[in-house]
Amino acid sequence: MSHANAALTPRARLRLARLIVDHGWSPARAAERYDVSWRTAAKWAARYRTEGEAGMTDRSSRPRRQPNLTPAPTIRKIEHLRRKRRLGPVPIADQLGLAASTVHAVLRRKGLNRLTHLDRGTGEPIRRYEHAAPGDLLHVDVKKLGNVPDGGGWRYLGRQAGDRNRQTTARRTGQRAHDYEPRIGTAYVHTVIDDHSRVAYAEIHDDETALTATGVLHRAVAWFAERGVTIHRVLSDNGSAYKSRLWHATCNDLGITVKKTRPYRPQTNGKIERFHRTLADGWAFTKFYNSEKARRKALPAFLHDYNHHRPHTAIGKLPPITRLNNLAGHHT
Template identity: 85%
Template sequence: MSHANAALTVRARLRLARLIVEQGWSPARAAERYDVSWRTAAKWAQRYREHGEAGMADRSSRPHRQPNRTPAPLVRKILHLRRKRRWGPVPIADELGLAASTVHAVLTRQQANRLTHLDRVTGEPIRRYEHRTPGDLLHVDVKKLGNVPDGGGWRYLGRAQGKKNRHTTQGAARNRHHQPVMGTAFVHTVIDDHSRVAYAEIHDDETAITATAVLRRAVDWFAQRGVTTRRVLSDNGSAYKSRLWSSTCAELNITVKKTRPYRPQTNGKIERFHRTLADGWAFAKLYTSEKARRAALPAFLHDYNHHRPHTAIGKLPPITRLNNLSGHHT
């Protein structure tokens, strides 16, 4: 396809070149016919002689040599300072005796001009991945939330009222100092790597028995939507390192994968979902009891899966990526 300011399209170039090469027209006459300069006409005729029809396509305007380009050793020094010290163009330029504009150009070319493109710990470029089909990989994890006292928690009512509500909550346990202990809600989450479709359950523990039961129900839930689970990725929590977890995955014909220790970025998709879960459900509004908050989870999951646009998949709802759903194309 020719560029926007081209005087000739690819087809017009071919007709012009054939007039000169095959029909014997002079470049000046052919140029007058197509309202271009004779040099342009001669150029396309020469390309037609050398390459035929393939020579009529646009060529890259990038120069064959760039003698003034920043040398590779200097580029490596710039990237080293960027990743290890997290410096900007100005201090890097001062350190290496370069112009800040040159450093910025190098960082842009190497996709290191934004610190968000680099891993916070290592300074290396972030490596993103996505499995090709639904079910190729499920991410699993547990999100821990403090239970909501009757009447509401401190986030919306303030510390004083929140503390008062904790003391008046029916059935709240007491510690050795006779202070109320609200307990913890363990949200077991499962998210499909390709589609970002999410499944979640709330329990009062994170034991291996609970985790494997959630996995079984999640695999069945995805299977009802036409998704066959092949792999599961988890952190190194005790439930996921247990023999019960390994035997359950083997029974379900699922390959077990583990994240690198102390590297939650490896399981980044579910970590990001947990943030959405907290903002869109757990702390989205004032809940007057833990029962009310738990009752609101199914509605949030339905909205997330079926209606909320996901920026990582082209601003489409995750469910649209399960294109083997029954009736999806009807």
């Protein structure tokens, strides 16, 4: 594509060249017609004579000779220091005796200018993937959150008021730890997200057993089926619920292939890990809740906003639901 300030598009270059070569116009006359210099007109005419219509396309402006180009061995050293030691442009430049701007240019050219683009374990650029259609792969996991005590927690009230509310809640429920500390309990948010569309489904339970996890999977599969999506594979970590016989038997009954992440590699399930951060920022800790019941009551509204209205940067800033079949009533 021609740059914004180009005087001639490829089509205009072709017409200009044909006036000179095919119709016998002088370069000066054709240049005046297209408001360019005669040298420009002569250049396109000469290229048309030798290369034909294909010669009218844009070419790289890179010079044929670059005597000051960074040598390949130096580029390899820069890559090594970035990937293995995770150094920035200034420390790398200091070690190699280069300008920091030169190092930065090399890192940008190699796609290594942001550490977030590199895998922490290997230093290699992160390989991102996306399955082609909804239902090809579901990511499942559990997000654990401490329950909100009656009256609110320490995040909004401070430690002193938060501890006082914890004591009040423990007296009401009678739940105490072995050292008589108040036990508020844990909310286990079972989350399911479709790999292609990023549409999310979630339920809150008081445990993460295999029986609960399989129940969530059954309901999630039915929820997606109502939206025209058939589930083929499910990816989970190596938690006890997902390694159980009940989980494998349930997936087999549903016709779903079981997939597991690599041990100690949460990046393999990165889409749902990123959703958990959005879940925490947009629902769990976004505002003051005076009880756990109030927070749980707010989850469906958050999920609806996430699926139907919130723009998702990974899918072109569109809501996830737009990647599903546009069935009546599902996008409102």
